[in-house]
Amino acid sequence: MAEGWCSEEVLKGVFPLMNGVDLASCMCVCTRWRDLAKDDFFWKNLCSRRWPSICKTKGSPPIGASRGYHKLYTSLCKPQRSPLPAPRLSFDDIEFYVDIWLNDKSVYSDVVPGTLLQSGIINPPPGICDIMRDHLRSLTCKMTIPVSPRFRVVFSESIHVSLLVGRRDSDKVACIINKSGFDYVDGPAYRALAYDYLQFSPSYPFVSEIRAWFALLLVDAQDGKMDVFGIEVDFCDAANSDNEVLWLLDMLDWK
Amino acid sequence: MDDLGVYTSGEIHLILGPMFAGKTTALIRKMQAEIQMGRRVVLVKSDKDTRYALNSVVSHDGAKMPCWAVADLASFKDKLGEEAYKQLDVIGIDEAQFFKDLYSFCQVAADKDGKTVIVAGLDGDYLRKSFGSTLELIPIANSVVKLTSRCELCGKAASFTFRKTGETKTEVVGGADIYMPVCRRHYVNGQIVIDATKAVLESQQVQYDTCVQATTTSG
Known part of the structure; x- marks a missing residue:
């Protein structure tokens, strides 16, 4: 039963309904879930929901998405301030x-x-x-x-x-x-x-x-x-x- | 309005902070920048503040700027005269918390007369309650800056003024002998000490009164 509930088809149907935080949490469950949830399709979905204009570029992927929509989404949604880089002066x-x-x-x-x-x-x-x-x-x-x-x-x-x-x-x-x-x-x-x-x-x-x-x-x-x-x-x-x-x-x- | 009947936009800029935060220095810096831009400026301060020379405002680096010391801002306008007032571009107001007519003056000067008004003053008194009408200007101000001083007890940024003396009147003009800038932690700790001391003194007074009553009735 549990195996059926966790089947790939079910997860592929559920993941697109999730928000970014929940999808990221799913990636922490196990290796199988991580590999599934890492699929750029789900993250492109999230990007198009949050910034519809970003997915309207014809042909080539939008700027920033060449590294993958997962990277694009996580880098734009980081809540914390990134630490100060090392100063050029000592x-x-x-x-x-x-x-x-x-x-x-x-x-x-x-x-x-x-x-x-x-x-x-x-x-x-x-x-x-x-x-x-x-x-x-x-x-x-x-x-x-x-x-x-x-x-x-x-x-x-x-x-x-x-x-x-x-x-x-x-x-x-x-x-x-x-x-x-x-x-x-x-x-x-x-x-x-x-x-x-x-x-x-x-x-x-x-x-x-x-x-x-x-x-x-x-x-x-x-x-x-x-x-x-x-x-x-x-x-x-x-x-x-x-x-x-x-x-x-x-x-x-x-x- | 200017001479051609064209509306010239005025501005109000607020510089707030506790005692010894450098509000006057910031005001003088802004005024000097306006002078360098070729604008005609005047500086006004309250005649209640007699800590320094009455006819000048002195900044931390010793820079002096001549000013008008007046009881209220309406009398400043009268003293200056209508023609001279019209010529002005910028009005600086130091120790603004002492002026009762601050709001009405600034509103008219900026909205109607098209003047730039730079206001420096305390935002709160030693009880952290609104002091004078400086805070009333916030809704009509273009910019608000709150400066910090240094906490006398730990050296961190200080946003509050603590009164060292027992005087309870809000308007006690003085310097480092009466007031000290403190951070939130030391303000709260200081208030706790003061409240505890008051409670002890009051309870001792009650005991003393009871003793006196007992002595007089038994006598």
């Missing part, structure tokens, strides 16, 4: 040029290799607040480096930062932050924040309004003032993983 290819001014006097100037910024502050120094320690230990993508020697900042005075990025693979430079002020000091979190809007290459005319953030990581000094023990760069408006950051950097207006 942290080995880039270095960051950091300059910080206090009242137009340079207090910090350094060239930071991309790999160093990517690896972050591995051992947070003693004396930092709990919020900062948790922040540095959290698993989210973070680009931080310790500052050595530490320098002092007075927030009643004018503090600015510039951040450029250079790429070794093409010997070009792009601007990430163009002399922005630290207008927001996070008291409880011991952070001072500056940001600027990224300038993208004309090849990406529809990408805009994405900010780069730069933070001074602070610790209490002996005399009650604050020292900078580290710096942090991130692009949390748009990029939350290493790959996303590299794609974003690749899209900048490189000169």
Whole structure:
């Protein structure tokens, strides 16, 4: 009885009545069902139901169907976003040029290799607040480096930062932050924040309004003032993983 | 309408977000872009916000832009004068939540006068309730952008403003000493702490009142 119910003729009569999800499920039952359900006839049926115009091309199969209607249907109906392809840029290819001014006097100037910024502050120094320690230990993508020697900042005075990025693979430079002020000091979190809007290459005319953030990581000094023990760069408006950051950097207006 | 009686289309663009999200900077950037396109612009802000210079708006990078500080938008139109108003192409409004007549002004400016109005302001107060009439503009706006700040407690994107003080009035003008931007998790956690503290204090007050009553009656 069961054998008769599962006969090829019965299945061939039932499969055309199914939707894509059910037909795909049938392909997972066993090898025989898979081979039957993989027949392009059923998938052409589905394609013509969903996109009638696609099957109206005279003679040759429609564009995309040369690989088979099963492939065409599944590729067009994939609900999930395909993962980001590997970026063309790597942290080995880039270095960051950091300059910080206090009242137009340079207090910090350094060239930071991309790999160093990517690896972050591995051992947070003693004396930092709990919020900062948790922040540095959290698993989210973070680009931080310790500052050595530490320098002092007075927030009643004018503090600015510039951040450029250079790429070794093409010997070009792009601007990430163009002399922005630290207008927001996070008291409880011991952070001072500056940001600027990224300038993208004309090849990406529809990408805009994405900010780069730069933070001074602070610790209490002996005399009650604050020292900078580290710096942090991130692009949390748009990029939350290493790959996303590299794609974003690749899209900048490189000169 | 222009001089020839031809209708010129106005626009309304909204920039929303919590405190310290860079709304003013975004507004100034848009205004500067309009200036570069040769358009005549004016910037207006509320005279309630006295944190910075009254006659200018200051962005995060220290860029200043002269502005009119007014109590309401109708008085701005009167101060400016009919002729000068006619010449304008773009009106920028900072700290829009403080203007009671925001909706009526923007509607007339865009629909009738053909002006481009760029509005920056808080979307919600420290209780995450609608603040002023900025949200009323959404149905008549051409675009709406909600900026984020950074959560003071974890560094993630922050969409809400949390008040550190016990003051319960909605309109308390202030900076980082009074407000902090927080993410959803820390906003909710913070509210739980505040509500619990209030409950404890209120129960202690009840106990105190009961004790006082008992003492006075026995005395």
